[in-house]
Structure formats: C-alpha cells, structure tokens
Amino acid sequence: MITWEEIEKDMPIPSVTKQPSAMQLFMFSAVTWNRHLIHYSKDFAKHDGLDDVAVHRALLGSFLGQLLTGWLGEDGEVKRIEWSVRGSAFPGDEVVCKGRVKDKEEENNEKMVECEVWIEKNGKVIVPGTAKVKIFN
C-alpha cells in the first residue's frame, strides 16, 4: 500500500529484472505489427552492425512501465514516461529497471510524483529516463 504521506525524495523504487528472450521479441513485434527485421532476423541484425536481434525501443519503455505499475499496484497510475535508448539489449541479456523519487507535488488537486527511472545492463545505464505518476490516496 503506497500513500502520499510516506513518499519522500530519494525514496528508491523496488527494482525489476527482465531477461527478454528471442520469443518475447517475436511476440512484441507481432503484437505491435512491427515487421522490422532487426528484431527477429539475426543475419539482418548482424549485417546492420549489431551483435544480435535488438530489443525494441517500445519494449524497453514498457519495462519501465512495469517498474512503475509494480511499485504502485492499485494505489496510483502512470501519467508519463520519458526514456531514451543509448545502448542495445539483446535476447538473454539481464536488464535491471530501477528508479527513485525526485519530487512530489499537488497539481490541480492531484497528487503527482516525479521519478527518475533507468535501465541497466551489466551495471551500465543503457536507458535513462524520467516518469510522472499519480497517487490516489
């Protein structure tokens, strides 16, 4: 249970580890109707200079979404996620989604929390980002 009172600056968001598989990349390509070969043809990915098929920009964003929804449960809602992909992730890579509270303030009578969120691979940040969530109570 997350309440407005207990949220404070620098509070860590419980981290979430993901290990996307080739099957997950295929499922995400299918469900987003993204036919780009870079996500399912290893030959094409290598020809394009990558080590393997690449995890989608949007799938990495959804991992940050899960970091936030997992933390909030039904006590809040995600209102904004901003992320940029600085490094690639490949099937089998362990990626760790992390975050912390930056600030909280009431906006139009809504309880909003600004967070810093990011994804690490081998201890390096490959996806930096920020997020805004609304707390219900």
Next chain:
Amino acid sequence: MTELPDEAKRMIGVEKTKTYQVTKKDIRRYAQAIGDLNPLYFDEAYAAGTRYGKIVAPPLFCHSFAFDDVPAEELREDGLPIELDVPLPVTRAIGGGSVFDVGSPISPGDEIKVTKKIVDIYSKTGKSGLLYFIVIDTLYENQNNEMVAREKATYIQR
C-alpha cells in the same frame, strides 16, 4: 546541419488518422508480450473488483496500434515501419527515445482515434558520423474525445 532532401521535407506536418477498436484479446496479448501477467489486464472477474471495475490496458498499450498496418508489399525490404520510411541518405535505424503521456484508461470496446504526423526531421553529426532524427507525434483519443495517450517519439537513422 545538412540540407534535407525535398521529398523528406514534404513529409513534415502531413497528418494521418485512423480509428482502432480495442479488444480483450489485444490487451491480453500485449500484456503477455511485455511479460506482465497482472490479472487486471485479462481477468474480468478480478478487474471487476478494482477501482476500474473492468479490464484496463497497461500504460504503453497504444504501442500495439502505433504503426500503420499496411501490407508487407508496401514496406521496405528490411520491414522498417512505414512511418519511418523517409527518403534520407541513410539506412540504419538506431536507438531513439520517447515522451509518452498517459491519459484516461483504455478498456475493451474503446474506439481509439490515432492522429499521427512527423513534426520534425533534422540532422546532426555525432561520433559515428551523420545522424538523422525523425520526430513523430501521435495522439490517441477515445470515443468520448478524451486523450488516452500522446507520444512524441524520436527515431534515429544513420
């Protein structure tokens, strides 16, 4: 800054719209694809007991119908989404980023109007040479004209 080809410049600001009806299956499969098995996304009985009272979609669900579903014959040989098929002197798509705003929750049966346009194309010289940036703004609104999502995505090509 390198001059953009005219055909690329002409694509800036051209708006495209489509309407998409959300089904239970769309939400369930999207949740499975991102690896989130929260019953709120597929179990009607569970969802009925939540503040929403019905199944709702994960925050970035609109990605499931962000790309235009044109036939494969209209795509480039590498299958690049048609929105990103801008005539630039580069072929590789790399990285990119996004600002994704989430509005009203989405549930099965919702009719989502998608309005999409390229708002900017520009070039920069990076460490690895010339890079092109394509900025696409997509607004998603439901049948009650409420914003359900808005994404400003930047795609990089080199």
